[in-house]
Amino acid sequence: MARFTDKSIIVTGAGSGIGRAASLLFAAEGGRVLCADISDAAEETAAMITDAGGTARHIKIDAGKEEDVIRAVALACEAHGGLDVMFANAGISGGMANIFDTDVALITEVLRVNLIGPYLAIKHAAPKIAERGGGAIVLTASVAGIRSGAGSPAYSASKAGVINLAMVSAQQLAGSNVRVNAICPGLTETGMTKPTFDYARDAGKMDKVGRLNPLRRGAQPEELANVAAFLASDEASYVNGQAIAVDGGLSSSHPVTRQEYGKTAV
Template sequence: MARFQDRSIIVTGAGSGIGRAAATLFAAEGGKVVVADINDTADATVQAIRDAGGTAEAIRIDAGSEEDVAKAVALACDRFGGLDVMFANAGISGGMANIFDTDVSLITEVLRVNLIGPYLAVKHAAPRIAERAGQTGRGGAIILTASVAGIRSGAGSPAYSASKAGVINLAMVSAQQLSGSNVRVNAICPGLTETGMTKPTFDYARDANKMDRVGRLNPLRRGAQPEELAKVALFLASDDASYVNGQAIAVDGGLSSSHPVTKQEYGRTAV
């Protein structure tokens, strides 16, 4: 497949996890990718893409800095002649403290990266994507990484959950405000996924021989791998999703499909 042949793409948080998986897949399908991350792990992602015959450029940015986001957009336009896709994926967890034990400075930082970051991505990327869409006659796309924690309680800290709820609404508002531009905006809502953010959980489960408990609350009874989330992001960025706009897609093994109920076991009813 070459759904992104010669298309210019930015992926933030692309030094690891979902971002790295997405950047690699975009490049494998012909995309020219700006790999953006606050860490120098972006270089390893770029090297892997180039080793596989793809095209990529690395840039170190703070996803919550307007100046840095603008630089990433400028790089894509300068190197690749414009911008077709922005995947605003970068985020931080903010720990697990409850409302009463969370310092305001932590909430402020989580919102800065997780919500203001995607806002800045839309603000700076959308005009360039719309410009490119006008030149090529094909649509462009923005994908934001939200979370199931933004849908309802129980999947993250107050700060993290509030930030991701904001991302979901931002996707909807942005889609409306970009009416007529041929730029679509959608969000993905990952469930438990094995990334740098969740590495301690997965490492503990493996060391304690308790991997069967990871993701046990969703119907698939497992956690996700980054590629499983990245493939949904690529779908939303592609022409295959040309009529999908303003949506938040849960990719969580079915976790968010139910309110708490008495658990049913396959083939029998739990008492």
Template sequence: MNRFQGKSVIVTGAGSGIGRAAAIAFAEEGARVICADLTDGAEATAAAIGSAARAIRMDAGSEEDVIRTVELAISAHGGLDVMFANAGISGGMANLFDTDVALITEVLRVNLIGPFLAIKHAAPRIAERGGGAIVLTASVAGLRSGAGSPAYSASKAGVINLAQLSAQQLTGSGVRVNALLPGLTETGMTAPVFDHARAVGKIDRVGRLNPLGRGAQPEELARVALFLASDDASYVNGQALAADGGLSSSHPVTRQEFGRTAA
């Protein structure tokens, strides 16, 4: 398939996980890709792709860095067709009362302000090319409680609403905006969970709460991101698409009562 032949694509958080898998998949389908990440993983991903990719170090929550990244796509590839705003941080697993203002501020800066900046600066450039797509990585944690910490969950709920609002405010531009909602996926962010499970011989228990009974691999989520970015999804706009093995059909959890610590 060559759904992105000649297209110019930016992937943030391209240094690892879903971002890296997506950057490689975009390139395999003909795209020229800007691999953006805060770490040297950006260079590693670009090197794995070859001449169709360029790397840039960027902080997804910095407006200056987002502008530089968009400008690189314009100068290197002549324009911009797709923005995959995927970069994010977990913020740990602190509960509501252990989450301080500094922590939630940083999580919101990267996870919510980052996608906002991506839309703000990428959408006009994509519109100049006659339209295209913006995909935001949210999470099933943004749908309801039970899949993430307060800071992370709040940030991802904001991303879902941002996708909906942006789709409306970009009416007439030809730019579609959708949110991808991963469930538990093996990435750098979740590596401790998967590594510990393997070390103690319990990898079969990872993802056991969803109907498929397993966690996802980054490539599985990348394929959904590419669908949303492609003309195959030409009539999909302002949506939050969960790719979570069925977890969000129930979100089964053990409640933590106020004033009690889980055993």
């Protein structure tokens, strides 16, 4: 398939995990990809694409800083003739502290990157996408944003905001032919979760990873990238304002060990 032939695409968080997998997939299907990341790893992703015969550039940005997002959009338009797709994927975990142990500075930073970042992506990408006659914006939320039991308070609140942002922006972009949707990953092997997966492998406990979802395993980045690519493509031309869970069925119940006030979960 070549769903993205000559399409101009920005991927944030492109240096690893879902962002890298999506960048490679978009490029393999003909897209011209701007790989954006706060780390230098975006350059490596872009090199992987060009080495395979695809078209890519890279840019180092902080996805939660408006001036950086403006720079990324401007570069994509300059280098690739406009903008058709924005995949606002960059995010941070913020640890696992509970409400009472979460520092205000930490939750502020998590919200800045995870929620303000997608907001800025929509604000600055949508007008350029509309100028091309329409296209798609895909946001990375999380099953932690759907209901409790899958993340810390800071992370969960930020991702719940992303889900609502997809809905609100889809409405406010009515008539533009710009669709906005979110993917909600469950436990996925990315740079953020690497310590968990590495520990499980070293300890011979990979059977414990993702055991609470019906598929009883974690996801690989490519599985999330496939859904992001679908939402970004014309195949999803009538899908708008939605949050799609890609979690092996976890969010059908979100089973958890509950933590009582003043006690540690066991």
